[in-house]
Amino acid sequence: MRFESVDDTLTARAFAPAHITGFFQIHDHKDPMKKGSTGCGVVLDGGVYTTVTAGKEIDKTEIFLNDEKVAGDTNRTVIEFMTEVPVKVESISDIPIGCGFGASGAGALGTAYALNHALSLEYTPIQLNDIAHIAEIKNGSGLGDVIGQVHGGIPIRKTPGAPSIAQIEHIPTVENEVCCVVLGELSTSSVLGNSEMAKNINMAGEKAMKKLIEKPTIDNFMHCSREFAINCGLARGKVREVIEAADEAGVVASQAMLGNAVFSIPSTTCVSELVDVFSEFGEVLRFRIRTGSVKII
Structure with missing residues (x-):
């Protein structure tokens, strides 16, 4: 109509x-x-x-x-x-x-x-x-x-x-906490329009998918995401620094695709350590996983 x-x-x-x-x-x-x-x-x-x-x-x-x-x-x-x-x-x-x-x-x-x-x-x-x-x-x-x-x-x-x-x-999940730190903006079109980067993304993405399907867990999702961000060359500069700082704290973090931001789904016992690490690089945004979808309010 x-x-x-x-x-x-x-x-x-x-x-x-x-x-x-x-x-x-x-x-x-x-x-x-x-x-x-x-x-x-x-x-x-x-x-x-x-x-x-x-x-x-x-x-x-x-x-x-x-x-x-x-x-x-x-x-x-x-x-x-x-x-x-x-x-x-x-x-x-x-x-x-x-x-x-x-x-x-x-x-x-x-x-x-x-x-x-x-x-x-x-x-x-x-x-x-x-x-x-x-x-x-x-x-x-x-x-x-x-x-x-x-x-x-x-x-x-x-x-x-x-x-x-x-x-x-779906990876089975409850509404776990998700922590993020934003380092700036990144144009989606600028990345997708780069043919060499697109090739690297597809190679790394195929590898990550195969690994995740073998073990569809939150922990493995974060590991696959981290490897993807580094292997395709998107994780650079401050993004790489944040990921490595999280590594030192024993927490797996990765880049939000496609953006100049880092995220992690930490276990309950690691949330405070992760927030401390992220806060050194910027304001820490804290969300929870939403198991619902779009809604009329």
Whole structure:
């Protein structure tokens, strides 16, 4: 269903969780439904809250992030796919932007779900998930975050593509704590557009996947992620320093893909030691694993 006009003011709000990728492989395809990544990541209880408003007082689509007007290309693609009605999209993020936390995927999902609810468009959750994935692919803002975000927990993406066709398994988990330290921003497109880096990523990602499948545990996931970050050459400078400092404290940490940030899922007995290590490099962000998915608030 596609509305062309709205007389009354309609609004809805949705939450979509963050997703940190530990390791991945790039799978290119001309069909955005089949393009994406395989790999493994962890979904967090932090994320993006998105409010969509439509009505006579809104004559053009505008997108805001943390109270600042932005281009919002990925969100705009979602909107254009779903309706011709101009809307106001307001996203508030409690996760870092451009640092490997899947903020663009969370924003796209939140926009899709809130827009669908506000305008009673009658898209199914499966369709909304695919729309968000396609928007990410078309704008080069992500490859596999949406798939992880709609499943929750620690999903292993065994095949690429949109959520409706990707094959997923999970590492069994409770809502363990996840600690992170952000060192700066890193452009996803700048990494994915480097052919030599993409080759290294795919070689390291294939190796990491094989090792994880043999032993799908949180501990092994962290070890595979650490090896991946170092072997493909992404972990450099401060990121490498943080990882090595965690090693000395007896905790396995790795880089958030693709971002200039480091994360770890420590055992309960190691949390305080890890926080001490991370705090030497910046503010420590503490989340819990979210076993749920997107929700209308």
